[in-house]
Amino acid sequence: MSSESYPWGHLRRFNSYTEYIRKTFGGRIQKVVVDAGFTCPNRDGTIGVGGCTYCNNDSFNPSYCNPREPLDFQISKGIAFHRVRYRRARQYLVYFQPYSNTYAPLPVLKKLYQEALGYPGVKGIVIGTRPDCVDDALLEYLHELSELYYIQIEYGIESCYDVTLQRINRGHGFAVGEKMIRKTAGLGIKTGAHFIFGLPGETRDMMMHCAGIISELPLDSVKFHQLQIVKGTLMEQEFSDHPENFVQFSLPEYVTFMADFLEQLHPSVVIERFSGEVPPRFLHHSSWGLIRYDEVLRLIEAELERRDTWQGKLTPYT
Numbered sequence: 001m002s003s004e005s006y007p008w009g010h011l012r013r014f015n016s017y018t019e020y021i022r023k024t025f026g027g028r029i030q031k032v033v034v035d036a037g038f039t040c041p042n043r044d045g046t047i048g049v050g051g052c053t054y055c056n057n058d059s060f061n062p063s064y065c066n067p068r069e070p071l072d073f074q075i076s077k078g079i080a081f082h083r084v085r086y087r088r089a090r091q092y093l094v095y096f097q098p099y100s101n102t103y104a105p106l107p108v109l110k111k112l113y114q115e116a117l118g119y120p121g122v123k124g125i126v127i128g129t130r131p132d133c134v135d136d137a138l139l140e141y142l143h144e145l146s147e148l149y150y151i152q153i154e155y156g157i158e159s160c161y162d163v164t165l166q167r168i169n170r171g172h173g174f175a176v177g178e179k180m181i182r183k184t185a186g187l188g189i190k191t192g193a194h195f196i197f198g199l200p201g202e203t204r205d206m207m208m209h210c211a212g213i214i215s216e217l218p219l220d221s222v223k224f225h226q227l228q229i230v231k232g233t234l235m236e237q238e239f240s241d242h243p244e245n246f247v248q249f250s251l252p253e254y255v256t257f258m259a260d261f262l263e264q265l266h267p268s269v270v271i272e273r274f275s276g277e278v279p280p281r282f283l284h285h286s287s288w289g290l291i292r293y294d295e296v297l298r299l300i301e302a303e304l305e306r307r308d309t310w311q312g313k314l315t316p317y318t
Contacts, residue, residue, distance in 0.1 A: 013310040017272040030089040032078035037067035038099040042171035053234035102129040124150025131180035143187040152190035160210040185218035198227030215266035225276035229284035267312030
C-alpha cells in the first residue's frame with residue numbers, strides 16, 4: 001500500500017489524532033484539562049472503596065487544575081498555559097479528566113458542561129468517565145449537544161478481560177464497557193476508550209488478542225498506555241511483592257509490541273496516544289528513563305517505516 005492510499009487520508013502510517021483534529025477543525029485545537037471535583041463509585045463505597053489499584057489521579061492532573069477553583073477560572077488558566085506552550089492554539093476542547101466526570105445528577109452535569117461550552121474559544125468537551133456512570137438520560141442530553149458542538153465520551157475500559165478488571169478493583173466487567181460504547185456510538189456521540197498494557201496477570205498474547213476485540217467495537221478513538229507503577233497505590237505493593245506477575249516492557253519491546261498491535265487494529269480507529277507520562281516524582285520505578293512521549297511516538301513511527309507496515313495491514317478491513 002502506498003502512503004497516498006492509506007484509508008485515513010494522510011501520510012502517516014497510523015490513523016493519527018493530530019491529523020484527525022486538523023481535518024475536523026481546520027487547524028490546531030488544544031485540550032484544556034479541568035478538575036470539576038468528581039469522585040468514583042468504587043471510591044465512595046457505592047460499589048467499592050479504594051479505587052482502581054493502579055490509580056493516583058494526582059499523577060496525571062496538570063498543575064493548573066484545582067477543583068477548589070471555579071470552572072471558568074480553571075479554563076482561563078489552562079488556555080493561558082497553552083498559549084505560551086502552543087502559540088498557534090486558538091481553539092480548545094475542555095477535557096473533564098480526573099475521576100468519573102458523569103458521576104453526578106444530570107442538572108449538575110448540565111450546568112458544568114454548558115459553562116464549559118460557553119467559554120470563548122471552546123469548540124467542544126471531552127468527558128472522561130466509567131461505563132457504569134452513564135445512563136440513558138445523560139446520553140440523550142449529550143446527543144442533543146453533539147448536534148451543536150464536538151462532544152466526546154472517553155470511557156476507561158482498561159482491559160478486555162473480566163479477570164483483570166476484578167483483580168484491579170475496577171468494579172465492572174468488560175460487557176458493561178462494550179454495551180455503553182455501542183450505545184454511545186449509536187447516538188452519534190464521539191466515543192473513545194482507554195486501555196492499559198501490562199496489567200498484572202496478562203500475557204503479551206492476551207494483550208495482543210485485544211486488537212481484534214477493540215476492532216469490533218464502534219470506537220472513534222483510543223488511548224493506549226503502558227502500565228506505570230505509581231507511588232502510594234495498591235498496585236505498588238502488589239508489584240513489590242510479586243513483580244513476576246507483571247509483563248514489564250522495555251522501551252524497545254514496547255515499540256515492537258505496538259507495531260505488531262497496530263497491524264491488527266481496525267484502520268478506522270483514531271489513535272490519540274500510544275503511551276503515558278507520569279511525573280518522575282510519582283513513579284515507583286521507570287525502566288524507560290525520562291523519555292518524553294514525542295520520542296516514543298517517533299520510535300514507533302520509525303519501526304512502522306522500517307517494516308513498511310501500517311495500522312490495519314494484517315486485518316481484513318483494508
